Amino acid sequence: MVGAGAATAHLGGAARPHVPGWVVTALLAVATAAGVPAGVALAGGAVTVSGALPLAQTLAALVLLRSRWPLFTLLASVATVAAYRGAGLVEVGWVWPATVAFAATVLAGRIGGALAVGLGFLAYAANWEVTVGGRDPEWIAGHVGGEALWLAVVLAAALAYRNRRRWQDEVAARLEQSRHEQELAAGRRRAEERLRIARELHDVVSHTLAVVGVHLNVALDAVESAPGDARDALRLAQEVRGRAMADLGALVAVLRDDGVTGVESPVAQLDGVAALVQQVRSAGLRVTLDEVGDRSTVPTPVALAAYRVVQEALTNTVRHADAAQAVVTLRYAPDEVTVVVRDDGTAATGSAGGHGIAGMRERVEALGGRLAAGPADGGGFRVSAVLPVGGRR
Template sequence: MRQRGQVWVAAGVTLVGVPAGLALTGGNVDSAITGALAVFLAGVVLAVRRWPVSALLVSVWAVLAFRAADLVGAGWVWPATAAFVGAMVDGRQRWAIAVGALALWWGFVWDYFVQMNTFEFAVGRVGAEALWLAAVLAVTHAYLSTRRWQEEVAARLRQSLTEQELDARRRRAEERVDVARDLHDAVSHTLAVVGVHLNVALDAFDDEPEEARDAVRLAQDVRGRAMTDLKALVDVLRRDPGTSEPAYGLESLEGLTGQVSAAGVRVRLVEVGERADVPAPVATAVHRVVQESLTNTVRHAGAEEATVTLHYAPESVTVEIVDDGGGGLTGSEGHGIMGMRERVAALGGTLVAGDGPDGGFRVRASIPVTV
């Protein structure tokens, strides 16, 4: 959807820019001629997305025909700029360079051999066109390289986070096995010792009441120590109840935003209120929402800056991620947003995602803090 909008913008710029550019560069200013060329080239631009090479060839043919008819003078290549950019974006860099080189060569031949202008005049006019075309191709190539680099960084970031999750889950599974073993040993040992002391107390209850009381006291001491050990083991098991995935704390967000900033998108982390004791499931959900939102920003939004805001309240934690890109919901939600919404809903919270109030894209989640 974004690419379709960009094509329409390029067509609009071509429609308005061709007459204005011809007037500025000393070309034909007849409204009928310039209007016809502008409408024709704008229509061709609309076909760039589906037929990039054909649109490029037709556009160049049109401007060369106008040049041969002496309807344009200097600046005769630039009306086909959108077609060159479209071919580059579609991955047809070689076509764009080859067609541009042939067009420039034709321009030199026309000025020098056909129009019989001086060599210096022909080289100067073609040189100006060559500089413009080279600048357009270079800027487009730089933009595409930057986007590829950001996508690669986003992919590496996602892969790194996945590997961290797998490693954390493995460690958590090993930890649970250890806890289960310790729990079994503690319960078995405690029951055995308590059983021995209770048997002693039962045997000595009538004949030696003092010994029976001592045995009961020892059983109570063992029971107290066992309860302490069991509580510690249960606390480990309840770090993130209901799931085997690793629990992330809110302090991990700084490292996450730092990784995204390395991908070329400046990320600002803002915390409002005092950070309270947020339960592990809520902290993990906040981490996941921020992680998925920033990953989508790097991969799809074309943003330069994003802001992550955390608002702590006694009853809830609210997280909002806003970027200045052009991303938005188009049709059905993606798996990432659906996953975030389900995760937040499982904790009794709500999540909304869509266009921000000042443009860009916004994800906002509010999760209740249960005590």
């Protein structure tokens, strides 16, 4: 609530400091006990131990009940004032000695009750001054009218303070709700980012293991008969491993750092498709790359998804399809990007892509696209993805 309080102050006033209710009540009681005798003295009345002093003490004691029974406190306060005035123990003051009680009633939301009691008490005061005090109309207009003006000021000030306090509470509650919603949204974004990173890890590790495994098999077969070929295969495996470690380092850094909101693989763009194809070629699979259109206008999320589809499809071909060749086709149109990867391997084996095909489908559908994977006409396996340019999650 610190941020909400600061924002409340910025929007229209300082945030209310937290003061215990009993402290406020005690201060108001002390103010009543001291203020009533002072007011009587200023109005020209006598401050006596049988008049103004016990009246002030009684009103101060009633203030202690204001939080739980505000209307009762007000009624008891005006009744006490009326009793002291009727007994002649106090010569001045009708409404103003009960100022705290009137204000407390308004702050408690009993505005109508405070107004009704005030008007009724003023009417009683005017009648008493005429019938008992023998005052003339001019005196009544000056003195009782002045008390009526004081009552109006007190009620208006209390109502304004109450409305301001309610407005501050409402603003603070809205700001707190907004902060909570932002935290939830940030949590969802972090969870989505980690899910995306998990897919990236799967793609990088799966592809790297497949390509390195092929090179290691070549090196193992040629280590005695053709040491040069074995060294070349190991060198290629090491290069693939080095690029994969760079990717993995960037991805793991995101998982460890909550402050980082995203990372792109160093090669996971359309410019990296050619290098990806070359890696697979070095593993012994003949791959043809066919690109049609301008790829410079393809948005980064679409480019990354297209790259990952090609990578996953070729990885499945290397690992499962027992294929000799594959064709990668990328077509860039103003409204969509089409990715097709087809091999001549065993379709039934190639379709057993584990989580790879499911991951490709989730990635493509997250961008509003569609993916199809299955046996191709004439044999082999075919993966086709259509990614809309500007598609929304």
